[in-house]
Amino acid sequence: MRTIRNAIFVKSSARLADCPPARYPEFAFTGRSNVGKSSLINMLLSRKHLAKTSSTPGKTQLINHFLVNESWYIVDLPGYGYARSPYPRRKKMMKLIRDYVMNRQSLVCLLLLIDARLEMQRTDREFLEFLGRNRVPFILVFTKTDKVSADRIASNTNRFKQSMLQEWECLPPVFITSSVKNTGREELLEFIEKTLQ
């Protein structure tokens, strides 16, 4: 499976009810706006433009389904927390994400993307609390690691984990990625492959 034979865009949905039939296992991607979600999806699928990389953060407001190898879905959820979006829109986005995460029966695992350069943000903390309360299976994916030194990646990710451990008994799997350098591609695809077995 680590070979992506094909990946096709299936549908954009503005509501959970509009999503395609829940026929295949789904791996859904979210994180703060501009975290590098579209770039990561394109990197995993070895496609330059399948998921749109946004020049305007906060703009993707739909749930996008991509069918991979005719057997599982990558689900590109909206990003959350873009400060310059009007509050009602931010709230609507978060509701859409939560609605999907809590009610989509074919969701296998959520990939929560975190910018490796930043401290844990309040919106991330709140979203993590929500995931914990609702027992949503998820992994942490640190992005844009080519932009910081290895030392800095280690200290930032450790701080993030320490901060989580104040509330959590154990940590989810953690992946280190860069879409520019293709870092973490094999590891993530291997994780998905194993989870699908």
Ligand code: GDP
């Ligand atoms: P999204 O809004 O979360 O989908 O984020 P995008 O994928 O559109 O990326 C936001 C910005 O970050 C774009 O300018 C990307 O080129 C840049 N970016 C995304 N991933 C990486 C990465 O791994 N390394 C670097 N250096 N830049 C990245």
